Amino acid sequence: xxxxxxxxxxxxxxxxxxxxxxxxxxxxxxxxxxxxxxxxxxxxxxxxxxxxxxxxxxxxxxxxxxxxxxxxxxxxxxxxxxxxxxxxxxxxxxxxxxxxxxxxxxxxxxxxxxxxxxxxxxxxxxxxxxxxxxxxxxxxxxxxxxxxxxxxxxxxxxxxxxxxxxxxxxxxxxxxxxxxxxxxxxxxxxxxxxxxxxxxxxxxxxxxxxxxxxxxxxxxxxxxxxxxxxxxxxxxxxxxxxxxxxxxxxxxxxxxxxxxxxxxxxxxxxxxxxxxxxxxxxxxxxxxxxxxxxxxxxxxxxxxxxxxxxxxxxxxxxxxxxxxxxxxxxxxxxx
Numbered sequence: 001x002x003x004x005x006x007x008x009x010x011x012x013x014x015x016x017x018x019x020x021x022x023x024x025x026x027x028x029x030x031x032x033x034x035x036x037x038x039x040x041x042x043x044x045x046x047x048x049x050x051x052x053x054x055x056x057x058x059x060x061x062x063x064x065x066x067x068x069x070x071x072x073x074x075x076x077x078x079x080x081x082x083x084x085x086x087x088x089x090x091x092x093x094x095x096x097x098x099x100x101x102x103x104x105x106x107x108x109x110x111x112x113x114x115x116x117x118x119x120x121x122x123x124x125x126x127x128x129x130x131x132x133x134x135x136x137x138x139x140x141x142x143x144x145x146x147x148x149x150x151x152x153x154x155x156x157x158x159x160x161x162x163x164x165x166x167x168x169x170x171x172x173x174x175x176x177x178x179x180x181x182x183x184x185x186x187x188x189x190x191x192x193x194x195x196x197x198x199x200x201x202x203x204x205x206x207x208x209x210x211x212x213x214x215x216x217x218x219x220x221x222x223x224x225x226x227x228x229x230x231x232x233x234x235x236x237x238x239x240x241x242x243x244x245x246x247x248x249x250x251x252x253x254x255x256x257x258x259x260x261x262x263x264x265x266x267x268x269x270x271x272x273x274x275x276x277x278x279x280x281x282x283x284x285x286x287x288x289x290x291x292x293x294x295x296x297x298x299x300x301x302x303x304x305x306x307x308x309x310x311x312x313x314x315x316x317x318x319x320x321x322x323x324x325x326x327x328x329x330x331x332x333x334x335x
Contacts, residue, residue: 026054045080143267157219213273261281275292277292
């Protein structure tokens with residue numbers, strides 16, 4: 001075993017085949033094996049979600065560094081905290097709603113209170129588990145975890161960038177929560193694009209307005225922005241706010257200079273990305289056209305994610321219409 005406190009490394013010759021990888025959890029599953037080969041203190045702990053989290057290859061290659069605590073998310077967090085206390089690098093996998101709610105006390109008291117570098121990876125964020133019903137939809141997890149001291153919260157949206165995301169967690173010395181949906185997506189960035197915790201990306205630039213989004217909604221925003229430019233010549237910026245805490249305030253204030261900002265996330269409209277963006281604007285005395293889109297303040301019936309995104313106005317069509325009205329662009333052309 002390596003000594004606790006050493007600098008950990010990431011593989012230098014590892015690339016993704018994006019024709020095979022189609023979702024963030026697929027990308028994590030492949031990448032985490034490579035990271036395990038380079039970092040012998042790395043361990044994976046799951047709450048009976050090895051298959052859905054795509055970590056069975058890690059378990060097969062490193063059976064002595066893989067632990068399944070069963071359907072016991074509270075034990076998962078306490079056990080991961082103990083591993084971190086002993087100098088290991090635990091990656092704890094479970095469904096996002098259970099990480100944030102069923103195990104909230106253990107995350108707060110065992111992990112955050114002690115400032116332990118446990119990497120919590122929550123699958124099924126937002127409505128991506130919509131077909132399993134409200135109990136399996138993580139609509140409050142960002143609000144809960146951003147309120148916990150010492151916690152970092154990330155919602156990546158690009159499978160091809162997941163290696164950089166996980167690399168960034170290797171030497172992060174505080175608790176971190178990575179929130180992921182289940183959808184298949186393409187890439188937002190060219191190969192080799194840089195990722196930094198706390199530094200927003202801009203997959204599409206523009207000065208007429210701005211979408212500030214995270215996760216799957218960033219893809220919807222890019223599509224909406226491209227259509228707005230094609231239909232009206234409006235150049236709308238897309239800010240990929242993959243780090244919710246610490247928030248990139250400079251990126252928010254830069255986007256605000258357009259005068260029109262829509263903040264959208266697959267999360268409750270209360271306590272998520274929109275609330276964080278709104279707080280930055282208010283604290284800096286910025287008065288602009290501003291709209292928050294996300295999950296409503298009530299629970300919805302079982303439905304597919306795409307239906308729920310459309311119902312609540314933060315699919316590409318909903319984002320397009322919200323920004324079109326905000327910019328007073330007139331009627332949308334018929335396609």
